[in-house]
Amino acid sequence: MEMSEDDNNMEEYPTEIHDYLTAFEKSLGSVDEMLKTMMSVSRSELLQKLDPLEQAKLDLVSVYTLNSMFWVYLATQGINPKEHPVKQELERIRTYMNKVKEIADRKKASKLDKGAASRFVKNALWEPNAENEHTSKTPAKGKKRQRD
Numbered sequence: 001m002e003m004s005e006d007d008n009n010m011e012e013y014p015t016e017i018h019d020y021l022t023a024f025e026k027s028l029g030s031v032d033e034m035l036k037t038m039m040s041v042s043r044s045e046l047l048q049k050l051d052p053l054e055q056a057k058l059d060l061v062s063v064y065t066l067n068s069m070f071w072v073y074l075a076t077q078g079i080n081p082k083e084h085p086v087k088q089e090l091e092r093i094r095t096y097m098n099k100v101k102e103i104a105d106r107k108k109a110s111k112l113d114k115g116a117a118s119r120f121v122k123n124a125l126w127e128p129n130a131e132n133e134h135t136s137k138t139p140a141k142g143k144k145r146q147r148d
Contacts, residue, residue, distance in 0.1 A: 038062075053107070056100050064093045
């Protein structure tokens with residue numbers, strides 16, 4: 001009786017983890033595609049198209065991803081990454097990611113506040129001419145006219 005390659009692979013690990021391994025393999029493929037896409041454009045060319053805040057975000061995501069992959073590598077080698085300096089590095093990067101997020105939120109909030117304030121003031125100001133025109137052109141609300 002001949003065994004296929006898949007049958008042979010199934011015997012090498014417990015069948016309960018097959019779905020997890022399949023999902024992991026799919027995720028690795030996604031990471032590989034993403035890295036190929038990022039590597040297809042030169043870094044200097046990419047950074048020229050981004051504003052400084054976006055550049056910081058790209059740098060932080062890149063370094064966080066690289067350190068996360070190293071974390072996984074350590075775990076696969078039987079080394080506890082929680083006791084390795086990579087843990088402190090990831091925490092440091094997260095701190096900077098939070099700072100960049102705060103800056104982006106402040107930048108976004110200030111723009112929203114200006115627009116909201118402008119609309120509020122514009123709508124709050126009473127314009128007698130516009131009000132008179134508005135009331136004269138619209139029919140009075142209330143009772144409907146009765147037709148005979």
